[in-house]
Amino acid sequence: MAGDLSAKQHLSEKQQDILRFLEEFISEHDYPPSIRDIQTGCDISSTSVVDYNLKRLEEKGYIRRDREVSRAIELLDGQGERRRRSTVQVPVLGKIAAGIPLPVHPDQMAPEEVLDLTEDTVPNRPGLYALRVQGMSMIDALINDGDTVILEPRNSADPGEVVAAWIKDREETTLKKYYPEGARVRLQPMNASMDPIYEDADNVEVQGRLVATLRSF
Amino acid sequence: MAGDLSAKQHLSEKQQDILRFLEEFISEHDYPPSIRDIQTGCDISSTSVVDYNLKRLEEKGYIRRDREVSRAIELLDGQGERRRRSTVQVPVLGKIAAGIPLPVHPDQMAPEEVLDLTEDTVPNRPGLYALRVQGMSMIDALINDGDTVILEPRNSADPGEVVAAWIKDREETTLKKYYPEGARVRLQPMNASMDPIYEDADNVEVQGRLVATLRSF
DNA sequence: CAAAGCCCGGCACATATGTTCTGTTCGGAA
DNA sequence: TTCCGAACAGAACATATGTGCCGGGCTTTG
Incomplete structure (x- = not known):
């Protein structure tokens, strides 16, 4: 488990959940969810928890966010590359x-x-x-x-x-x-x-x- | 002009402009622009003008909007069909x-x-x-x-x-x-x-x- | 010419939404 | 035990953002 360079970094269950929800929501609406959408969609208790995990996902290269901009979440592939090509x-x-x-x-x-x-x-x-x-x-x-x-x-x-x-x-x-x-x-x-x-x-x-x-x- | 069922309905220059901007913005960011993004991006003087033209575009089947939801614009093909397939x-x-x-x-x-x-x-x-x-x-x-x-x-x-x-x-x-x-x-x-x-x-x-x-x- | 309708400008308002602050809980390390 | 950091709760805050309203110019219609 340690020192596995090529492997994806560990994602908590909640983070995987959020990632799945993001995909599902985007493919259904063609626009990303708000933090509160994610909150209710993943049964998370607080917006700050969503924010916390989004920050982790961003660090790990699975998403990219624009600060202060609502619904500004782009899906990446885990290596910082855009996943949804035009x-x-x-x-x-x-x-x-x-x-x-x-x-x-x-x-x-x-x-x-x-x-x-x-x-x-x-x-x-x-x-x-x-x-x-x-x-x-x-x-x-x-x-x-x-x-x-x-x-x-x-x-x-x-x-x-x-x-x-x-x-x-x-x-x-x-x-x-x-x-x-x-x-x-x-x-x-x-x-x-x-x-x-x-x-x-x-x-x-x-x-x-x-x-x-x-x-x- | 009247009774032309299959033809695309007429779009004003401003509406075509907005449509082009939508495509460009979405393909660049992977999320739709806000009304004010459209305003500055298309050199439009007021948010209400953007809103007005978005309503027209929605009537004509070129976009779909979710009310009260920010950046909730989906691109359609002019006949009400989703344009951006997953x-x-x-x-x-x-x-x-x-x-x-x-x-x-x-x-x-x-x-x-x-x-x-x-x-x-x-x-x-x-x-x-x-x-x-x-x-x-x-x-x-x-x-x-x-x-x-x-x-x-x-x-x-x-x-x-x-x-x-x-x-x-x-x-x-x-x-x-x-x-x-x-x-x-x-x-x-x-x-x-x-x-x-x-x-x-x-x-x-x-x-x-x-x-x-x-x-x- | 007046009435009506379309399109636009400007602005204020309500709320949708990201952010932040203060705590709490829980494990593992010292 | 004590300490510390990761993860979580709850709430308040600041702002990003859609909407409504009023009015004006312009064209069309009678």
């Missing part, structure tokens, strides 16, 4: 299938739905949007029917980035790794066992960069 | 590669990292854990090197579910659709163009159910 709202602009181009002006479209994602899922960049994949035309990009792809609007790409490319003469959008090679472009499937295709640079139009893919079951 | 903490328990079994007792392992995910990414079920995929042995499940898989601990599965199955005599974990067929089990790759494999039921051990996969670029 979320990013990503509009779902529609479906994508082989032969259907991506939306050209994502900003102007009315989203049919908005995804709430954390930065553990997608990096927070401006203009991100999502599309539902319909059909299996992108199986060579390891993307299946029903998956969701997150894209960042782009007109060009650096070599090696995964892009949504509109191939003009085929009238088709494809997701591939992008390698410009002089007058032509090599488009490499994500599945390393598959062969690349080559197109004239004129024939390829970068429409966006692939940022993430999601699949739920 | 997040789920999913521990990353390690890597997975061909030939490496899944952790048997996920609860007891110390996570090397914790993912913060919304319910738009994974359903909130107890015991979820994540693994980083190493190597391309799961390419037939449309899962690539570097992907993250989210699993739910399970000892059995319903037909058609995607499971992590330990195949004893091969000493290998595989992700496939699970179809029990009498004394044997059909394991169907997720890529519909690939053929299923068949194993004796005795030789297959369900270790978990695949809940989601994530890929970032």
Whole structure:
């Protein structure tokens, strides 16, 4: 028990109780409880006891408080890191299938739905949007029917980035790794066992960069 | 303008300003601002003006307030639905590669990292854990090197579910659709163009159910 | 033009809420 | 025992914060 460096510092039962209550309250209300909310919620006899234990929790890196500010409690992870990362709202602009181009002006479209994602899922960049994949035309990009792809609007790409490319003469959008090679472009499937295709640079139009893919079951 | 059921109701510039400030403040502090915070943050002359516009925002379904409670503002989506879904903490328990079994007792392992995910990414079920995929042995499940898989601990599965199955005599974990067929089990790759494999039921051990996969670029 | 309604300013008020002070209780150390 | 610090009780205090009221400018409507 002693000298256990990596272990969480000891929390009294009351402190664990408070921590649980904080989580529950916040997830229910979207704002933190007041000291008296905690008092009644955890059956504690006095506000000073709550305050006392909150101070201990703050010392141990489980919460952060702003003095004099009501309900100013942030949940931390026990090592002083913020636990509740901010979320990013990503509009779902529609479906994508082989032969259907991506939306050209994502900003102007009315989203049919908005995804709430954390930065553990997608990096927070401006203009991100999502599309539902319909059909299996992108199986060579390891993307299946029903998956969701997150894209960042782009007109060009650096070599090696995964892009949504509109191939003009085929009238088709494809997701591939992008390698410009002089007058032509090599488009490499994500599945390393598959062969690349080559197109004239004129024939390829970068429409966006692939940022993430999601699949739920 | 009248009778437009689906459209968002008109928001004054000041109201949009307040809404933006709310988002910004909450994502920065993890707790909502007070009326006076909004006042100074949006350069509004009086608390009553803030209050007035908050009332309008509440009527229009963009926020919800609890009366008499300080900082009790929840963000809604304009149709009365909660916008800030609660997040789920999913521990990353390690890597997975061909030939490496899944952790048997996920609860007891110390996570090397914790993912913060919304319910738009994974359903909130107890015991979820994540693994980083190493190597391309799961390419037939449309899962690539570097992907993250989210699993739910399970000892059995319903037909058609995607499971992590330990195949004893091969000493290998595989992700496939699970179809029990009498004394044997059909394991169907997720890529519909690939053929299923068949194993004796005795030789297959369900270790978990695949809940989601994530890929970032 | 008057009446009505929307939006705003300024201010005082009530209360919601964090803080602090004084004690008390309980174990373990000296 | 005595001493001391951690944890707890209870209450008073100070301020942070939501609310109500009154009035004014502005537009709309008749």
